[in-house]
Amino acid sequence: MAGVAVSTTINGDHVEYLCQPDETLLDVLRDRLGLTGAKEGCGTGDCGACSIILDDRLVCSCLVLGAEAEGRQVETVEGMAHGEKLHTLQQKFLEHAALQCGICTPGFLIAAKDLLAKNPDPSEEEIRFGLAGNLCRCTGYDKIVRAVQDAANVMKGA
């Protein structure tokens, strides 16, 4: 099957690739572009481990086709830090030990970034519902919620 030529922007960089028409954006990121930060936990949009931001919208990249990224802005966990400086959320996840195995962490960071962009001062309940599309099996979410609360406080003051 002939590949589809796609021109897109990923983490601020212009990127071009060929992909199959039925290939997911997650597979393109992971298998063609070497961006393995987004994880496949289910492939059906239930776990959120592959969360990315597509033109300011939080999506599961396993439910988006690679061809659909044409002309759009893609943001993945690899784009969150600036050089050596971690994003506040990344720093707070480390400080609060908001990860154990860490497989869900890229998805949570992206979902939390999207949440705080839209609601900079969320209540605990808003954080819990805002992150309800991301599964974590290790932490019981307690330390994740606290990390996001702490990050929100720091980011508000910035």
Place this chain on the structure above:
Amino acid sequence: MNFDPRFSGRKFASVGTRPIRPDGVDKVTGRARYGADFNMAGQLVGRVLRSPHAHAKILKIDTSKAEKLAGVKAVITAADLPDLTDGDAAMYDVLDNCMARSKALYDGHAVAAVAAVDARTARQALKLIEVDYELLPHVTDVDEAMKHTAPLINDTIFTEGLEEKPVKPSNVTKRSQFGHGDVHQGFGHADFIVERSFKTEQTHQGYIEPHACVANVSSDGTADLWVCTQGHFVYRQHCAQLLGLEASKLRVTSSEIGGGFGGKTHVWAEPVALALSRKAGRPVKLVMTRDEVFRASGPTSATSIDVKIGARKDGTITAAEATLRYSSGPYAGTWAEIGAMTAFACYKLDNVKTVGYEVLVNRPKTAAYRAPSAPMAAFAVESAVDELAKELGMDPVEFRIKNAAQEGTRSSYGPVYGPIGIGPTLEAAKTHPHMKAPLGKNQGRGMACGFWFNFGGQTCVDLNIGMDGSVSLAVGTVDVGGSRASLSLVAAEELGIDYAQLKAVVADTSSLGYNDMTDGSRGTFSSSMATISAARNAIKILRDRAAQMWDIPVDDVIWENGHAIAKGEKYGNLAALSLKEIAAASGKTGGPIAGHSELVADGAGVSFATHICDIEVDPETGAARVIRYTVIQDAGKAVHPTYVEGQYQGGAAQGIGWALNEEYIYGKDGRLQNAGFLDYRIPVCSDLPMIDTQILEIPNPNHPYGVRGVGETSIVPPLAAIANAMSNAAGVRMTHIPMSPPRVLAAIEAEREGRA
């Protein structure tokens, strides 16, 4: 090796602090490499064809069309994995589970596999494989499978452990029994007796990372395997045995692991990937889909348990008895045996008897799931204990305190306890503010206790001191939740250096001696013991080198706070030598400085927890939610308290999911109906409250720092704690887990009708 593992009661400088984990930055930036994040040049994509039938004879497999498809490089069946197990029945079961031989034994059982140039071709190839099945009657329910009329899953199995040798084959592979005293006499002394039957449904560990590996078998008899596993050394042994490789020529590298909880302790896809790679002559990457993880990895047992407990009016338990039936999938297991050992472990009992039955069913092979078998037994026992307290008119905490095991108690499974934490966790629960928090309408509070053995096992650690004075720590237990941080703290403590001076890595099987599976809550317990031992061995060398540098006898050199110190007034003018200074001179004093340790970490201290839980039940729908939760558990010594809290919280959350929601649902056709995270719903962030933790530290006398395993016990009490809360919130005693809305609603309606 004169290593003394006894608890020494030292004061800590590093242990007990909460630094950021060494693998943290990689994990928040997406750089950490998990099972599916690794690739090799020229690698193929492996895919597995699975039986759609619960039980079927495999008459014929025709792979010819698949083999002819362009881009397909290898197709394998059981014929490509010949039986090399040499009479080892357990390994034969592993082999048969990896690739069905004469029969498919469950929906999802692997029957063939392909390696192709890409995923699309591999998927197409699977569709071209023709399998002729002859359907056989199946059984998926544990109680049904025990009936004499049930379809036999393996007609060569005769129940072990019976007084009389059975003449007919059975789905019950083994009977086991534990206890002491005379329960019949004990019940005779009871004023109150509670007798109940319980069921729990099968659940899955639900790790977010599906099983994944990259296998590369070379024509010279060597091979490499990159894999997410809880025990790469064990995987090496098993894969080498099944493939006919020499173990030392198979190098297994443990990737970062995206959750395991016991589910990554068995090989499923790895021997298949190796066989594909061997046949294709190229590296093969094999990643399970979520559907495959549910259908064909290793969930926990479904159970059916009867409990009977009697007590005198003063609250003393006089006898306790349980019969436990655990499903093990289509292969023999020891899950009921473990359940029977743990069931009454919290209590001091004169008369106790437990009997376990291992039951074959047409479901995937049961694997360990966090304190395997204990949560179901605790659900049954702690529910009955609560009922008995009610009948006696006693507070449930006081009733448990009165009967709690203590140091010197002979446990229900045999050994006599050393210092243990069940009493202290109960005392802490009694005075915890949670117990006085107000409850609203339709809300109720429950509590329950839990026990887990913990394990030590074979362990190996290398500690290498660089010439710049930095220290690398190579361990062989897998880091499933922050153990590199805790082991670095232990090494820093022992050497007297800063945590930041260390870097811990998980070494591959060619770089370190054998290590047992990272299970039984042993990661930090056993590897910290080996780390202490390795550090002490390094210190001996450091002292020796300092003695050489000073030209004094080594016996006059002591090690304190990361420095060699010449003791005695005659050496008053010798300034202490730091580890860094000794390391810098090492090339001239005898070469590299390292400490090694190979040991069997005996003496893992048993672990106890008490959980308190408040729930709110909607009487119209039967839906329940946890509104407050507290975990109190003995850690022995919390090396990195934040990660200990994390283990407590994570286990509680898994238990909450199990209690309220999670279950394998099989159709009449024996097929799994909910093999995905949409229909097998694990708790999400909005389902849970904050989970409070209280860490108690009752030192384990068999570890230099008093450490006990902490990883598993936290999943043991939640099922019962929530069931007990349910009885207080909704007035119904739930005896079937999960307490899903339909079951709770039916119980509430039955209760209403009973009253009317």
